[in-house]
Each structure stands twice: as C-alpha cells, then as structure tokens.
C-alpha cells in the first residue's frame with residue numbers, strides 16, 4: 001500500500017479500500033453552471049475500516065452521505081480537499097458496501113502546477129479536463145492513477161444541450177472519466193466512431209476511422225466499446241484524451257491530423273494500458289507521439305525516419321531523464337519526443353517483426369491493467385528480443401539523462 005502522498009500531484013492516499021464502481025447521477029444547468037449530483041460508490045475494504053477519506057474539493061458542498069452498511073455513517077466533514085467519513089461500526093476487511101453521496105455547487109477548475117484542471121465552464125457548455133488531479137472538482141473519488149473502476153453516468157442538462165459521458169464496463173482511472181456539455185450534433189464517422197460536433201464539418205476527423213483501422217493493424221484491436229470525439233465550438237489550447245473519448249476545440253479540426261492520431265493512440269497507451277505512477281508518463285506520451293509519426297508515415301506525409309531525425313534535432317536541453325521526469329516536467333515536450341524516439345531506437349535494434357509483435361503482445365497482455373517500463377522489457381523478452389540489448393537501450397534512453405545517438 002502507498003504510505004506517502006503522490007509525489008507528483010500531492011494527493012494524500014485514501015487508505016483501506018478499493019472503489020470498484022462509480023455511479024454518477026447529475027443535474028447540470030448550463031447558464032448558472034449549477035451541478036446537483038448523487039455519486040454512488042461501490043467499495044470493498046482491504047482492511048478493517050472505521051473511517052475513510054475520499055478526494056473532493058471544498059467548493060462542492062457534500063450535503064448527505066448514506067451507506068448500505070447496517071448502522072451506517074456516524075458523521076462526515078470536508079477539509080483539506082478530503083471528504084472524511086466516520087462509520088458507527090468497524091467494517092471487517094473484504095466487505096463490499098456502497099456510499100451514496102449527495103453534493104452540489106458551482107463546479108470550477110482548480111489551480112495546479114499544470115494550469116487549471118477539472119470542471120471548466122465554457123462560453124456555451126462545459127468540459128472536464130482532469131489529468132492529473134482535476135477529478136475531485138466534480139466528483140468524490142479515490143484520485144490516483146493506479147486505482148481503476150467501472151463507471152456509469154446519467155447526466156440531465158438543458159434542452160438543446162447534450163452531455164457526452166464515457167460510461168464504461170472497462171476499468172478506468174479517475175483522470176479519464178469525463179463529462180462534456182455543449183450544443184453538439186451527432187455525426188457517425190464509421191463503425192463505433194461517433195463525433196459530437198458544434199454544427200461544423202468534421203474536417204480532419206474524416207480520417208478518424210482510417211486511423212483507427214490502421215492503428216488496429218499495428219497495436220491490435222481497439223480496446224473499448226466505442227470511440228467518441230467531442231469538438232467544442234470554442235478554441236481550446238490543447239486536445240485531451242479520456243477513456244473511449246477525445247476532446248478537441250474547433251481549432252483542432254484543420255491541419256491538426258497529428259493531434260487526432262495522438263489522442264486516438266492514447267486509447268491503447270495510457271487508457272487501456274494505464275500507469276500506476278505519474279513518473280511513468282513517458283509510456284503514455286512516448287507511444288502516443290510515436291503513433292503520430294507512424295500515421296504520418298502510413299498516410300504518405302512523412303517517412304518515420306524523417307520525423308525521428310527532425311524531432312531528435314530539437315531535443316533541448318539534451319540532458320533529460322524520461323524515468324521520473326518530476327512534476328514540473330511531467331508534460332515537457334521531451335517526455336513525448338524523447339519517449340517516441342526511444343521506441344524507434346528499440347524498433348531499429350530488434351527489427352520490425354519483433355518490434356510490432358511485441359507492441360501487440362504488450363497491449364493484449366496488459367489490457368485494462370497497469371504497466372511500467374519493466375512490463376515493456378518483459379514483453380520484448382517474450383517475443384524473442386535479446387533482453388540485455390533491450391534493457392541496455394532503455395537504460396540509456398530512459399534511466400539516464402544523456403542523449404544517445406539518433407537511431
């Protein structure tokens with residue numbers, strides 16, 4: 001069990017239980033940005049439990065907490081970003097129970113080292129952007145990437161507005177849960193691919209299904225029930241991935257094919273294959289960035305060696321440690337580009353057949369799970385690569401700061 005706070009987000013661990021399911025039932029009024037919510041969490045204790053904590057911001061007022069256990073809740077209070085719940089009786093280990101939490105308010109993003117995160121009111125609608133620790137701005141949760149649960153959403157909002165959510169039977173970490181509210185039109189882009197557009201033409205999203213088909217040939221089957229793409233009518237600084245869903249601004253529909261490929265690739269890398277610690281973020285972003293270059297090569301836009309060389313030459317400062325980059329550099333461009341070039345170095349070393357077999361095996365063997373760099377090394381070893389060679393490459397590119405030769 002983790003004993004200390006997350007050294008990237010500062011979130012203190014919530015001890016003694018797993019959340020296995022979140023049922024989020026919302027009434028959201030767009031104009032005043034008003035949320036009235038009932039969250040029903042299914043939990044299983046991992047040890048005897050007399051009180052427990054969940055992450056939720058104080059800006060959301062918790063009005064009532066009920067439980068399925070017999071004598072139920074003794075008291076609850078909110079402080080320090082936590083909902084602190086005391087039970088009347090000790091719950092033995094391995095007990096399953098539910099907590100029904102009624103709360104509401106005007107949800108707002110929280111200020112973090114990575115900008116404002118969480119629930120954000122837009123000019124005409126709302127979005128959530130959680131990564132890494134924005135989820136507690138809109139629901140009480142166990143906000144850590146190594147805990148996955150299933151989710152159901154039921155969101156009622158204003159007439160003429162749509163609330164797009166990502167109900168899923170596949171386990172999902174809190175940072176990938178999402179609600180997107182806007183005046184969207186539903187456009188089918190292919191089998192199981194749906195775009196929610198602000199009345200605009202799909203633009204580069206016309207290639208979404210072709211990208212998905214191509215990525216299935218290199219990474220293996222698409223890992224979730226369906227894929228939704230939400231496009232807000234205003235410009236957004238960056239697009240963002242959620243599970244089974246990606247979020248774009250209107251500005252991303254033209255000349256941003258690489259971002260569309262990048263967010264789609266996160267469905268395999270980051271979402272199905274999660275990371276347990278933010279220090280391993282290179283596994284998400286390295287693969288997603290490499291997928292951009294694979295698509296550009298496949299689509300005849302730029303050979304992969306040109307992408308690698310171009311971005312290798314821009315890696316400054318050259319010294320950078322991919323393993324555990326630290327919270328300040330968690331989303332540094334070098335996490336993405338050096339991460340992607342690391343994968344290319346592995347590919348050039350083991351050859352295309354072993355590399356792509358390994359990637360598909362790594363994806364299949366760890367679907368809905370948690371991975372780290374060792375998981376990738378193990379996959380290469382299983383697929384006929386020389387383990388010492390692979391470890392040597394990852395050691396140079398990931399564990400050490402010095403920049404190796406361009407592969």
Ligand SMILES: [Zn+2]
Nearest residue numbers: 262266285288
């Ligand atoms: Zn990304």
